[in-house]
Amino acid sequence: MSLLETPATGTSPSVSHPLDRLTAAEVDATRELLAPTLTPTTRFAYLGLLEPPKPAVLAFTPGDAVERTVRVLLLDTATGTGRDVRVSLSDGRIVSDREVDGAVEGHLPILEEEFGAIEPILNADDRWVSTLASRGLTPADVVTVPLSAGHYDDIPATDPGAARILRVFAFAQPDPSALPWAHPVDGIVAYVDLSAAKVLQVLDHQRFEVPQQSGNWDEAPHAQAERTDLKPISITQPEGPSFSVEGDVISWQGWKVRVGFDAREGLTLHQLSVADSTGPDPSVQRDVVYRASIAEMVVPYADPSPVRFWQNYFDTGEYLFGRFVNSLALGCDCLGEIHYFDAVLADETGHPKTVQNAICLHEEDHGVLWKHTDMFNGMNETRRSRRLVISFFTTIGNYDYGFYWYLYLDGTIELEAKATGVVFTAAYPEGGLEFSTEIAPGLAAPFHQHLFSARLDMAVDGTANAVEEVDAVRVPRGEGNPYGNAFARKATRLTSEAVAQREANGAVGRVWHVLSTERTNALGQPTGYALHPEHQPLLLADDTSVVHDRATFGTKHLWVTRYDSEERYPAGDFVNQNPGGAGLPQFVAGDRDLDGQDVVLWHTFGLTHFPRPEDWPVMPVDHAGFTLKPVGFFDRNPALGVPKGSSSASSCSAPAAAGDGCCGA
Structure with a gap:
């Protein structure tokens, strides 16, 4: 790690606490401090607050000086080289700047810019164009979906660990309003070297029919008449929120x-x-x-086919x-x-x-x-x-x-x-697939x-x-448990990281x-x-x-x-x-x-998602x-002071009869 002593060009914007969220001014200040080290092909893959260690934060009192350090991951898109940089806004200097060894440590996160660069690279490659043509498609007929490549030995690069790789699927889009996920061009995948801006391989494994049914939720066959019998629900807090x-x-x-x-x-x-x-x-x-x-x-996928085994x-x-x-x-x-x-x-x-x-x-x-309604003292309370x-x-x-x-x-x-x-979709051929569900005609998930x-x-x-693992355990019938009804709680202290x-x-x-x-x-x-x-x-x-x-x-x-x-x-x-x-x-x-x-x-x-037809074309929330x-943190129920009717638009002022829906006498 090389330490660079870069003079401050300005001071850190004023903040009141070490964990205050970064401001726009601090982002600008970070970029300006790094400016002498940037090139036209340098991109910011990540910029975030490097939080001080916990003891320093816990020792902080209002009025203390606030230390602000920013971590920045910089990517040279021309070479694929990544840098891990720490910048002190408090001191106005670069604290550390080191190159990330992609082959050993892994690469910096994928840029949005890199996703956008994929289609021109693919469309200039004869293998990609001819593979689409064999299915009656042109590059203009499809959208590409670039995905992280993982770390596998099937990547045909000179140094696959050092190269930044994306794998790319194609989905047909008949018109700009069509949902491409409904039309996977399955059986093909391209490997793209981002830094070299070239296609390494186009794997044409199997020919599938492109599913044709629309995936737009508001078009046939999915469109449903809008419901007219849902009455409004009004969420009101006339005195404002409690926070x-x-x-x-x-x-x-x-x-x-x-x-x-x-x-x-x-x-x-x-x-x-x-x-x-x-x-x-x-x-x-x-x-x-x-x-x-x-x-x-x-998100790991279960399909072991040659075009999908890497999908996670x-x-x-x-x-x-x-x-x-x-x-x-x-x-x-x-x-x-x-x-x-x-x-x-x-x-x-x-x-x-x-x-x-x-x-x-x-x-x-x-x-x-x-809530409790008591048969002995007449208690009838609900909160x-x-x-x-x-x-x-x-x-x-x-x-x-x-x-x-x-x-x-x-x-x-x-x-x-x-x-x-x-x-995420694939083709579903006649005869079915072992690791997918058919969710629409010819369409698999x-x-x-x-x-x-x-x-x-x-x-x-x-x-x-300290941490304890607590299990409910059965107690064998015998001495101390003659009728076999006992069960107990077993607590095991987890004393080390291996345990x-x-x-x-x-x-x-x-x-x-x-x-x-x-x-x-x-x-x-x-x-x-x-x-x-x-x-x-x-x-x-x-x-x-x-x-x-x-x-x-x-x-x-x-x-x-x-x-x-x-x-x-x-x-x-x-x-x-x-x-x-x-x-x-x-x-x-x-x-x-x-x-x-x-x-x-x-x-x-x-x-663990085994998709259903009900998950298509848009998945209800799972x-x-x-x-x-x-557990033992409080001495008793800490919510005894919650008032009657505290979350309701109405409350009871008269004594309540059991079951009348009021919140207590």
């Missing part, structure tokens, strides 16, 4: 959380804390999670799904009293671009919070729940993903991922998974934490408790939060497969590591064409002690996620 926002910090019902946004991870949450309504001083904020994000996701995408590391964030619309993506946050990103020339309404903040009713929603949507090619963080009145935290959009990795940097009542690589088990209701090793509740129990997984399948690819080596995070539902500020991404810093073994396998190699330490949870969750619930 408040100051800068990046949200306060709501005892919760405080700082919002961030990153081109790679998208929405990030920082310093989640909650006031303890059950403690001696309800105004005291107690830490729960220091930082939460979706740090990676992979790391939408976070290879494409940077945060940069494709949607601008949300009131009444469509969010309802009610909304507060929006804009996202400031850098374009590929290093200039700031602002996505308006990138993050949506609102409250919503969530049914019954707690309604509500939750605070912090969300964003991003579109990666054919899929759209929404990520919704929920905070609840009872101290629960939940993450819900919503997958929708258009399924291959089986695939969506596996997400949530990085949960925990801080349950401080940074001295803390775990799989969920729905048969025993497995959860993982993150416990404070320094604080107990009024009953003498350690305070904690429990991670509740959904018990869905892990990575289904074979243990010897390339995607297994590159997406090893997806082979366990839980990994626990000792905190290290440099360990941010479960599949490694440079995922594009990475040979494998990066990220979590490297992090846990030292088998660090975890008991009473500053711990980070990495939770794999997601969907859901995946996890929950963090307090």
Whole structure:
């Protein structure tokens, strides 16, 4: 690593906290500091805030000097060479600048500009043009879909590890309004060397008929009469929302959380804390999670055919799904009293671009919070729940993903991922396909998974934490259990990183408790939060497969590591064409002690998708996620103070009879 001492050309724009989101002025300042090192072919593959280490942030008090460091990944499109640069805006200098070894470490993320360069390269190649012509098509009849190439030995390049490669499918588009995903030109794939701007190979494996049925949702045969019997639902808060926002910090019902946004991870949450309504001083904020994000996701496909065996995408590391964030619309993506946050990103020339309404903040009713009708003392009480929603949507090619963080009145935290959009398609020949579903005449959707990795940097009542795996277990009939009805709870302390690589088990209701090793509740129990997984399948690819080596995070539902500020991404810093073994396998190699330490949870969750005809032509939302619930964190139910009728447009003022629908006497 070479250290460059570049004099400051200006000072860092004023910020009030180390985790404040980057401003447009800071993006400009970063580009100006880097200007002497840039060439006409240099592009900004990534620009983001390099957050200070956790101890420095926790020690920060208002009025302290704020250190601002930016990490930039620079790509020379002429050579494919990548640079990993760190720039201090506080000191006005380049702190470090090193070349990334693409063959060993992997390549920088794929640029939008590179996607746009594909068609001219292909259209100039005789093999591509003649392959299309053999199917009665010209380049003008198709759109190309460039995809990450992975790391396989079938790439016919002189040095496939060093070259930036994309693989390309074709889809017919009969007219500009047609949905190309309905018309795959299946059986062919092109390999393109981006840096050399040439086609390495066109594989013409098999001839399929191009499906002809329209995929436009509002055209025959899909078009349906618009429903006229859906009555309006009005979401109103006549006195305004219950949350408040100051800068990046949200306060709501005892919760405080700082919002961030990153081109790679998208929405990030920082310093989640909650006031303890059950403690001696309800105004005291107690830490729960220091930082939460979706740090990676992979979409591996199950079709082993020669044109598709390589098909898997790391939408976070290879494409940077945060940069494709949607601008949300009131009444469509969010309802009610909304507060929006804009996202400031850098374009590929290093200039700031602002996505308006990138993050949506609102409250919503969530049914019954707690309820009891008692036969002895006449109690008849119901309280309604509500939750605070912090969300964003991003579109990666054919899929759209929404990520919704929920905070609840009872101290629960939940993450819900919503997958929708258009399924990736192929041809479906007579006789069928073993690894696909026919979703329309002659049209297939291959089986695939969506596996997400949530990085949960925990801080349950401080940074001295431990993790226990808790199972429900049967107790054999015998002495102490003469009638065989007993069952128990088994807690196993995960004391090191080698031990803390775990799989969920729905048969025993497995959860993982993150416990404070320094604080107990009024009953003498350690305070904690429990991670509740959904018990869905892990990575289904074979243990010897390339995607297994590159997406090893997806082979366990839980990994626990000792905190290290440099360990941010479960599949490694440079995922594009990475040979494998990066990220979590490297992090846990030292088998660090975890008991009473500053711990980070990495939770794999997601969907295994066997597509249905109902998923075409546009897929209804499918859901995946996890929950963090307090366990011994509070001394009793923390939602006893929720007033009657708190989430309803009406409430009861008279004594209620059992079952009359009112919220309590």
